[in-house]
Amino acid sequence: MHYLTQLSLNAAKQWRHRSLWLGAALLTGSALCQAGQATQTGAPADDADKEWSEAAVVLPPAPKxxxxxxxxxxxxxxxxxxxxxxxxxxxxxxxxxxxxxxxxxxxxxxxxxxxxxxxxxxxxxxxxxxxxxxxxxxxxxxxxxxxxxxxxxxxxxxxxxxxxxxxxxxxxxxxxxxxxxxxxxxxxx
CATH class of the missing domain: 2.40.128 (Lipocalin)
Structure with missing residues (x-):
């Protein structure tokens, strides 16, 4: 019986250890996904490098x-x-x-x-x-x-x-x- 208790305690420790690693991996993955989403929803990097271009001017009718x-x-x-x-x-x-x-x-x-x-x-x-x-x-x-x-x-x-x-x-x-x-x-x- 002592052998089974020891086996159960070792299994529990391994399970807890794996759970902590799994939790840390999930949190890290979630953070990376959120960072990726923030980057994707922001302005593309190319926009910051683009030179501003003025739109063509169309003169309106005289004011009333x-x-x-x-x-x-x-x-x-x-x-x-x-x-x-x-x-x-x-x-x-x-x-x-x-x-x-x-x-x-x-x-x-x-x-x-x-x-x-x-x-x-x-x-x-x-x-x-x-x-x-x-x-x-x-x-x-x-x-x-x-x-x-x-x-x-x-x-x-x-x-x-x-x-x-x-x-x-x-x-x-x-x-x-x-x-x-x-x-x-x-x-x-």
């Missing part, structure tokens, strides 16, 4: 007064976005027609973009009084300024079009933000 949403006023200027021109491009930019009006009645119309990822804006074209466009000769992205008299780009970036380095949402949501129906603190896009 009923489509303008005023979003910022300074002491002598007001700035509005033409909601009909607001779009998100495949390159991660938000494009829009900006109408700036002075208290004396002067108006400037421009077609522009903001790139949330890099905190930059770009001017594509100037609007003419006959509703046509004159393309900008400058083809550069400029850093958004948060100081100075005209903070329209900073206001668009920080309050309406971007959430950090990403576009804040789809066009209807962006329009709602511009119209004050939702704020930058609302996250139900």
């Amino acid at each position: 007064p009923e489509d303008l949403i005023i979003f910022y006023k300074s002491s002598n200027l007001s700035f509005a976005i033409d909601k009909a021109s607001l779009s998100t491009a495949g390159d991660g930019t938000v494009r829009y027609t900006l109408v700036s009006s002075s208290t004396t009645g002067a108006k400037n119309v421009s077609y522009e973009a903001i790139r949330c990822e890099t905190f930059e804006h770009k001017l594509y074209a100037f609007g003419r009084s006959d509703g046509t466009w004159s393309r900008s000769r400058r083809n550069e992205w400029d850093r958004i300024a948060s100081t100075g008299v005209n903070k329209q780009h900073f206001t668009l970036y920080s309050e309406f079009l971007c959430d950090g380095t990403t576009v804040a949402g789809k066009v209807p949501y962006l329009i709602n933000r511009l119209q004050g129906k939702v704020t930058s603190q609302d996250y139900a896009h």
Whole structure:
């Protein structure tokens, strides 16, 4: 009987030892699978190495007064976005027609973009009084300024079009933000 008890104790010890190894192997395998899943669901490594490419620009129709949403006023200027021109491009930019009006009645119309990822804006074209466009000769992205008299780009970036380095949402949501129906603190896009 003593022999059988000793055999049972040895078998139990071996079983416990094997169970611990099996448990450790399963935990390690599970951790590796989860790490693999995290890598697979993230952006592919090739995306980080790809150079950013700007999507083609298609100029919109001239803005209509009923489509303008005023979003910022300074002491002598007001700035509005033409909601009909607001779009998100495949390159991660938000494009829009900006109408700036002075208290004396002067108006400037421009077609522009903001790139949330890099905190930059770009001017594509100037609007003419006959509703046509004159393309900008400058083809550069400029850093958004948060100081100075005209903070329209900073206001668009920080309050309406971007959430950090990403576009804040789809066009209807962006329009709602511009119209004050939702704020930058609302996250139900």
